[in-house]
Every structure is written in structure tokens, then in C-alpha cells.
Amino acid sequence: MNGYRLAVDIGASSGRVMAGRTDGDELDLIEVHRFRNSATLKAGHYCWDVDYLFNEIKYGIKTSCEMGFKPVSIGINTWAVDFVLLDEQDNRLTEAVSYRDARTDGIMEEVINTYGKAALYERTGIAFQPFNTLYQLLALKKLHPKTLAKAKSFLMVPDYLHFLLTGIKTNEYTNATTTQLVNAFSKRWDEDLIAGMGLPVKLFHDLKLPGTNIGPIKAELQRELGVKLDVIIPATHDTASAIVAVPEWQTSLYISSGTWSLIGIENPFPICITKAMDDNFTNEGGINYRFRFLKNIMGLWMIQEVQRLLPEKWTYADLAVASKKTNDISTVDVDQRRFLKPDHMIEEIQAACRETGQEVPTTAGELAKCIYVSLVASYEKAIKQIEQTVERRYEKIHIIGGGSQNGQLNQMLANRTNKTVIAGPSEATAIGNFLMQCISCGEIPSLEAGRALVKNSFKVMEYKPQRSDHAYANKI
Known part of the structure; x- marks a missing residue:
């Protein structure tokens, strides 16, 4: 059998670190670590604790090593639409505000009235949900324009967790499409749309496809965790990973x-x-x-x-x-x-x-x-x-x-x-995450x-x- 690969699947109520491997005929998937997740009120907004989530991921990596799995790669998927912004020194400027937060109330309706519903749908193909990233960014622009002006990088939640592991900033394609800012036909950030909404185009990184190996975890993490493993981007949107399975x-x-x-x-x-x-x-x-x-x-x-x-x-x-x-x-x-x-x-x-x-x-x-x-x-x-x-x-x-x-x-x-x-299967998301890591490395x-x-x-x-x-x- 090949070495184990870690699939980190984080949902709105819980997360899990799964260790998987395959002999080419069957897939073996074992739960290594499970943890709770929830959005809590912070400075007037419901936010995800991304620092806590990262610590739980590190604990899962350590546990997998203690269990003798010797992992060789890892990939992380979460829910869609939510994000953080980083400044020029890669410090986090914003909390990861939850899509259930009320800050977007009325924003979607304003966009529809000014831009036009059909015009937006024909470009992006994305359904109109009040929590879409587009409306979250416009709410931030309205409530905290100075914060948006300082921002240099836009990272969705799994992008940010991958960044904490590697120091490399990427935007993954499947999750990016949920922002309502990717053109459905060019399959790239719609820069004309972004600029037309009064948002800075410079925030967004080139889109990476599932299966992209972005390199090993940082040297300090290798020392801390006692293992060197590559980060292979899965379909970071949990539903996209689930559909793989x-x-x-x-x-x-x-x-x-x-x-x-x-x-x-x-x-x-x-x-x-x-x-x-x-x-x-x-x-x-x-x-x-x-x-x-x-x-x-x-x-x-x-x-x-x-x-x-x-x-x-x-x-x-x-x-x-x-x-x-x-x-x-x-x-x-x-x-x-x-x-x-x-x-x-x-x-x-x-x-x-x-x-x-x-x-x-x-x-x-x-x-x-x-x-x-x-x-x-x-x-x-x-x-x-x-x-x-x-x-x-x-x-x-x-x-x-x-x-x-x-x-x-x-x-x-x-x-x-x-x-x-x-x-x-009930663990379809983790399975799909694991499959993309294996496909990337040629095991499947x-x-x-x-x-x-x-x-x-x-x-x-x-x-x-x-x-x-x-x-x-x-x-x-």
C-alpha cells in the first residue's frame, strides 16, 4: 500500500482529520481526530475561530504520526463563501465572519437594483444568496472601508489554512466560484465585474485547480510536528469534494x-x-x-x-x-x-x-x-x-x-x-479530498x-x- 494522506474536512458544526490510503483496489479511510466548530459573536459579528481550527489541524497531524500513519500529504476543505483579508505583511486584517452574520442584510438587493439580476447571472451563473462573498465584501466596504483599503490578499477559509501551513497564498477554483466573482465561461476572476463593483482587483490570486501541489509545510512546522508532508489542494469547497465521491x-x-x-x-x-x-x-x-x-x-x-x-x-x-x-x-x-x-x-x-x-x-x-x-x-x-x-x-x-x-x-x-x-458514503467529502491528492500524485x-x-x-x-x-x- 502507498503512504497515508490526510484529508481535513471542516464543516459548520464539526471538523475531522481522516487518514487514507489505497492499494489500487480498495480505499482505507480512518478517522484520526474530530473536533467541534461553531461561529461565535466577536466585536458584533458572528465569526469562525480560524486560529482554533488551525491548532486542531496541527493536533490531527501529530496524532496521525503517533498512530504510525506517517502521512505524506494533506489537503483541507471547508464550507464556501467565507474569507479573510491579509495586509502587506500577510497579517490578518479581518476575522473570518460567518455567512450567517447579518452584516449583508440588504446588500444583495442593492446589487440587483443597480447592476441587474440577469446581467450578473449571465456572467457568473451563481445563485442569489444574501451571504455570497460578493455581498460580504461590499458589506465590508460599506462598514469598514479603511480595512478594505489596507488589504493586499483575499483568501477563503481553506486557502488561509493552507497558507498557514505553507506560507503560500492561493485561491482554489471550486471555492472561488461561490464568491459570485468568477466568470462561468472564462473560469477566471471576472476583473471587469470586480472593478465594476468598486472592489480592488489586486486582492485576488490566480486560481489553482484541485490536485495542485503547492509544496511542503513550513520548516518550523516540520520541526514542531515531526513530519514533512506536501500540501495538495483538494476541491476546497466541501460540496465539490463530496461530489468527487x-x-x-x-x-x-x-x-x-x-x-x-x-x-x-x-x-x-x-x-x-x-x-x-x-x-x-x-x-x-x-x-x-x-x-x-x-x-x-x-x-x-x-x-x-x-x-x-x-x-x-x-x-x-x-x-x-x-x-x-x-x-x-x-x-x-x-x-x-x-x-x-x-x-x-x-x-x-x-x-x-x-x-x-x-x-x-x-x-x-x-x-x-x-x-x-x-x-x-x-x-x-x-x-x-x-x-x-x-x-x-x-x-x-x-x-x-x-x-x-x-x-x-x-x-x-x-x-x-x-x-x-x-x-x-457518509464521509464523501473526506473521500473526495483524499482522491484528489491521490490523482495528483498518480496513485489513481x-x-x-x-x-x-x-x-x-x-x-x-x-x-x-x-x-x-x-x-x-x-x-x-
Whole structure:
């Protein structure tokens, strides 16, 4: 077997360092270190603690060495859109403000009114979300113009973590596309658009593709950690990494299910037509310049918040069981901005039901059932929109990520859409990260070979449409 490679996968609620290797026939992936993550209030804004995250990454590297894995490379992926700015001496000028922060309120609407929605979509193909990096940068310009004037480098969160490891500043392509500042057709920073928005073009670095080896970790880190390893950029946007691990990409829709639910297809070209814009679909960059034509749906964030707020201790499995025992209750529009970061998720759900004259969920089971039914309704709507846009029907839905383990939700989706749901692998993002490191070094010859390796290495669950309320799954 080849040496181990470390895939660092950091999401909005947790992070993990995974050690992986392959013998060419199967992939072996082991969790080395897991840690919590959350945005906390700092100087009036919700921010990610990137220094804490970097220390956890270093701890994961140390632990992998102590476990005898002798890692040879590392790559980091995180969520999209968030960033830091550095000054001329490479000191951090800004915190990594969370996309859930309210500083962007009203900014997107101002841009649409002045620039034009169609004009922006035709250039970038990116859906209009109030937290897009474009609006975050414009909010910074509005609130702290002197800070923006001092800035010399723009680094998204995984770019910054790679910089801390190597001292090298890069912008990775798949994550950069989520900024709404990359041209969907040239696949480069749209300098005319950036300048037209009154933002400094000089901030942005040349885009690097997934699989780029940017060199070894810094000498001082080699001494501190006791290992020399190369940093190989994966698809640093977690969804882009996850899609790498979808083995049946040509025959199925996918849902990358976690805090957010990203539902879509992999496409060889961007779809920047009016219907796609009106349905708020995005064209995010993928591996080998493929596009992830997808819709961003609120996802399991709502159930995470409900679990956190319930007075008793409930696991996600407990909530799924309780919801299964509960009759269908009210539904809410999970894509409403009110659920992005409410003061109290349970009260917000109840208020939404009350406002629409529906029964108000009160028990844990009722709240979970409301969320699950509402998510499935949103999934079904998005699936129909995709099929109408590309004029094709898909028979399967492949769910990857942590949410793929929710059998209750998977069966409900199969029943509602009358499609077969294939669930797994749950660690798709880390797997995709690892695959790109292996492809970069020639251990795996191609993306197709990597996907075949995933299919050989991980069991998935299959959920068939059925009328019964009793969920079942078959291993395949």
C-alpha cells in the first residue's frame, strides 16, 4: 500500500482529520481526530475561530504520526463563501465572519437594483444568496472601508489554512466560484465585474485547480510536528469534494446532505438561462471544469438547532424515531431567510406554522416531522425544476454526507418522489479530498478510476419507494 494522506474536512458544526490510503483496489479511510466548530459573536459579528481550527489541524497531524500513519500529504476543505483579508505583511486584517452574520442584510438587493439580476447571472451563473462573498465584501466596504483599503490578499477559509501551513497564498477554483466573482465561461476572476463593483482587483490570486501541489509545510512546522508532508489542494469547497465521491454521477441526481442540502447534477457546462436564474439554481465549479448545477436548500441546520434548544437531551437518531411515530403535521418553506439564523429556531418554526393557519408543532417528534416533511417537499420541488430545465428524468437520487445516515428522511424522499434513493458514503467529502491528492500524485489514474474505487470500498443503502410508512433499506 502507498503512504497515508490526510484529508481535513471542516464543516459548520464539526471538523475531522481522516487518514487514507489505497492499494489500487480498495480505499482505507480512518478517522484520526474530530473536533467541534461553531461561529461565535466577536466585536458584533458572528465569526469562525480560524486560529482554533488551525491548532486542531496541527493536533490531527501529530496524532496521525503517533498512530504510525506517517502521512505524506494533506489537503483541507471547508464550507464556501467565507474569507479573510491579509495586509502587506500577510497579517490578518479581518476575522473570518460567518455567512450567517447579518452584516449583508440588504446588500444583495442593492446589487440587483443597480447592476441587474440577469446581467450578473449571465456572467457568473451563481445563485442569489444574501451571504455570497460578493455581498460580504461590499458589506465590508460599506462598514469598514479603511480595512478594505489596507488589504493586499483575499483568501477563503481553506486557502488561509493552507497558507498557514505553507506560507503560500492561493485561491482554489471550486471555492472561488461561490464568491459570485468568477466568470462561468472564462473560469477566471471576472476583473471587469470586480472593478465594476468598486472592489480592488489586486486582492485576488490566480486560481489553482484541485490536485495542485503547492509544496511542503513550513520548516518550523516540520520541526514542531515531526513530519514533512506536501500540501495538495483538494476541491476546497466541501460540496465539490463530496461530489468527487459520487460513483453514479451520470445516472442520478445527488444530494450532499449536511448542515445544508445541496441538490443537483454534474454538468459539462454552465446553465445560465432565465429559468435556472428564476428557480435560483447555481453553477458552481467542479473537478475537471465540470459544473455543479444545484440548488442550495436549508438542510439539517434546522434539526441541529432544534436538537440544541430542546430541554431534554435528544440525539438525531432519537428525533428520527420520534418523528416516525408522529403523524404528518404542518410544513414550512425551509428556504425562507427567516430560518437562516433565527434567535430561536423552535419558536421560528412555530411562528411560521401559526402565520399560515396550520397546526403548531410542540413535541420533539412533531418538530422533527415538520422539518423532515418540509425538507422532502423542498427536495421534490428542486428535483422537478432540474428535470424540467435539462429535459431529462432521473430514476435515482444519490445522497452523500452525514445526512445520508438518516434512514427516516431517505425513505420519505423515496416515497415522495417515487425514485430509488441510494445513501452513502457518509464521509464523501473526506473521500473526495483524499482522491484528489491521490490523482495528483498518480496513485489513481483518473477521476473515473477514483469513483470506481469508491464504489468498491464503501457499502451504500438503497431505499425503494413504498406506500408503507415503515422504512426499510437493503445493503447493496
